[in-house]
Amino acid sequence: MDTEALRSFVRAAELGQFQHAADELGVTQQAVSKRIATLERELEVRLFTRTARGVELTLDGQAFLSHARSIVAGVERAINAVRPGSRALRIDVLGLRSAQAVVLHDYWRSRPEANLDVVTLRANDPRVVVAAVEAGDIDASFRTVIAPAVLPPDLQMIHAFDSPLELLVGPRHPLASARRLTPPQLHKHRIWVPGIAPRSEWAEFYDQLATDFDLRIDAAGPHFGDEVLLDTLAESADVATLVGARDRYIWPTNHDLRRIPIVNPTLAYPLSLILPRTNPHPELRGIINHLGTLPRLPDAVWRPSWATTPQRAESGESDIENAQRSRPRPR
Template identity: 75%
Template structure:
């Protein structure tokens, strides 16, 4: 099996576009298309379907992806075995518009010579991310295992930074004119977070948040992506959602959405980082950069299960 074809498939799956995969791999989009087509012929299945925004994995593609990552990671480890330190630091983020990706981009801009590879594992179970770290598929992952005793023996979890939450609403929402909000003022309002996955860390976060502040967190309906969520908020007079202060969201000017900070206390999503006991040599500088981030103003609420073990 052609490992470069498998690598092209993995990057296209993670980025959702053949062109972006080609740019990262330093080849043409036609070359990526040919590699994936060759791989599909060899496997005798279709791995992608074309969409207006790029490509989506088929069911066969979803099944093949974790094995493809292992193939690529194995090839990379083989190269590293004879060329130590040659591979870029590979960090898993929840999304390329998430606060983690935004801050990693800021780090890379301030350290342009750093060889950094930012990926999205597309797994909801943090234990699966921990297994990927243990296997060497990634060097670090922005995930939280709320029971540190369940971590693999050679995987550690450290605190990276705090992400304060903001309320995102449309212009007709009753809270749209507020400059700041307390958690108490959110009580009774519908906070829509569609598609919360059972056993995910964010499911635990929202469960504890709703219980602590008596909030109405509504997870009904499938998650059709940020664009549909933003369209819904723009048209609604009663739907709101929570977003991270550093998360990057883009919407048409006509939506007139409002991001409203929450304080008294601030609602904080602690972002932790999983890494191996013997970490990639480039990780120390990333953690040092996170340590320079201005801390969240107190008072602040943080979920109890998100604290790394001493």
């Protein structure tokens, strides 16, 4: 079905005259008449009756109008979605309170004209996220594929930033008064991280963290949400959890929870950015530039063995700088 004929039908119905519709659409009245005649033949019904003042919808025309409007509006939305400079950058984060979302918000505050669509795919399996980037459903994702060799050849994964971990405890916990902690001081304390999904990057992270520092990471039970986790910490004298230093958590004042930095070494959760190798969304250049300005962690840092880290190429360029050289696709 010809969408221009549908557009002509909708405007003629709304304006009541073929000539007015033609003037608005920038075509002749004859063109509008021909489009609507073709549409009537295709539908095998009369859509208009002529009156002294112009045209009026028939009963069939009235029934068809709302559907035609929906089709025309859908086509316009589709066109706007790919029109140069008009489509928002669709970028996936692990959660809207996560460090990635915080970093993106800081970027947007520095560039409020940036058109961002921050989404959460709710997918634990990184292969689902990779497929979404490859299909163009999203433009980029703050995820990590632990075995980069399995990435499709048209995608790349670069180091985004490292998120240092903090211990979060309630006021009755034995470590609550500490100003900072080292990993050995966490030994034998229960660190509750509910809802760790198998095959997810964070499952691999906590497995390696527990092994390397002989920590007691407890993933028992379903994750009923951050509020339940924070309530449990406030009431407990022996339960702690790990959170990212940039992650945003909000709790009642009477919870009196404590965020305690972990040092010597700093425990770093490595965050990567998966994006197309060629023709990335133009807005990604600004985000990658912003990532390059984030402060680096101190030298004494623990990362899992599979972490992506900033690498210096022979030319002296980092992986972020190399990603910036990818030619943006026109929009």
